[in-house]
Amino acid sequence: MSAAPLVQARGLGKRYPRVTHPRDRLRALARLVLGRDMPDATEVLADVSLEVRAGESLAVIGENGAGKSTLLKLLTGVLAPSSGVVQVNGSVAALLELGAGFHPEYTGRENLALSSALLGFAPGELRSRIDDILAFADIGRYVDEPIKHYSSGMIVRLGFALVAARRPDLLITDEVLAVGDEAFQRKCVAWIEDYLSGGGTLLLVSHSMYHVRKLCRRALWLHHGRVQAYGDVHDVSQQYLAHEERRIAAEGRRPEAIGTGLEFGVVELRVEGDASELPCARGQGEPLRIEADVHSRDGRVPHLAIGLTRADGTAIYGTSSEMAGATPDRLDAHRFRFRLEFDALALLPGSYLVRAHAMDSEALRLFDTVERQLVVRGESREFGLVRLAHRWSGGGPATVSGGIA
């Protein structure tokens, strides 16, 4: 592997010209033709320096509008920087936006022709790879239908499959993993892991700290167009999450629940003692503690239902305080606190939702729903959602594999 970094950016900045009137455009044109700089401009990115060596993986994180997409566009050459330099030494494939470069009127197959040429496929190379691409995309007969008939998930599948076939030196993706269904997401993540272990280099923009930590070893946090932190992914993402929590806390969470006039409302949902809206991460087989405060308008004792669902909403398990005959702690005239504990989470690694529903005193009507993302981490090759207690037996000594690891 060569010593030169695959991507190098120094003092990268982007300013967009302020053009409100057609006359501004004319003035800008005159300046540019004469080879001068733009006079007044809005700065969206300033002084970003980064370096990605072959085999490394870097995540770019930050709030919406922090300049993440602009940075990627500068690195891929879609945009030209206003200041600084970018150097890329190798082949680059970017998945920046859903279906970028695809023409809606053309079939999937026809779109692959132009997109593959743009990705640097030699003429004829597509023909020899098309079977692999279609197998990965797994869109069946849709490949000969116009793209406009595709679901957004299918467009992502096709785009990702093409990039996967290319195996570029550097892969740049911007939040596209969020679009496909879960099975395909997992396929993409598996592919990326394989690509990384094979020496591939990744630059990823994502709001999912789960993906960021799973796939990247380093992270760059952009804040208002500037680098806030740059380094090890765990340090940077923790700083970022802490910042986000403070921001959300400062904005004041769910004050409306009390004022909405609902008879019963979930005022606060704490998963593992954390009341923020960020995903909660637990290891497989670890306990899970849930606390919920319910506001009761007229002071009657409410009930609480708690459900665990898959990220797509499919129910996995649900129970309520009424079923168990549990009563909440009364905090004040209107506020009641419920506590629920799962001793050992049987959920397999993946992304889930915890749902809390406020119910009336008779547990007949459901009033308010609050949800929280739950990420179960772990290494497991089992299939499905939960681990069921089981036992293999046969000739040799039986192995017990039902309890907590």
Place this chain on the structure above:
Amino acid sequence: MSHHPHGSRLASLALQFTTRDLRNRYLGSLSGLVWAVVQPLLLLATYAIVFVEVLKVRLPDAVGAGFVPYLALGLWPWTAFAEGLVRGSNAIVEHTSMLSKIAVPKLLIVFAPVAGSFLIHGVGFLMVLAALDLSQVPIQWQGLPVALLLYLCLFLWTLGLAWMLSALTVFVRDLAHVIPQVLTLGFFLTPVFFAREMIPPRFALLTDANPMSVYLDGFRAAMLGTQGLGDRAWLALAAALAALALGLVLFRRLDRHLEDFL
């Protein structure tokens, strides 16, 4: 920056974009390419009836050609030029959404519609020549290489202008409306329907300094044996090279800023 592809990749991309441009024109139309073949012949027949049979137009004997072949040899190159220029000038603005998402060599985005126009009308041009030949018009086929060379010059001239105008249109959107108007004016200031010999001497400069009149007269001289270009021949090449060089310089200067104004 190392984002710009080179050599064979650029050529293969140019081919991809041009075939796509050709396909875009006929996308969704049943008759598709059949129409592209039939339309020039129908048009030629219509001109023959209207101008020769109805209006009884005749060119001065000094021109040395019948009206229909004379018109045909001017009209097809003009159509390729005008259509290529209009579509090329709009190409960058038209591809806004693509250009804001993926890195594409922008020069090629303009190249494709110009090349597409010249390919389609080039085929029409050859068919019209064959049709004329079949209807007893003496076509000098030995002049075809010269005509094709001229056609290439005309293409480069159009491409250069299109590069210039496509970049300028991003800044001055009115150009999209102005260019077709100017082309209509130019059409009547260029000897397409009339011969250079019919113009009063005080207007002669309008056509003599007009590169388009040089190209059109060149095609007629090559294929019909009308009066040659003489000392105006160098203008055909000079105009093409000048437009191409100026177009490239201007486009390259504005290229990196186009995205900001789209």
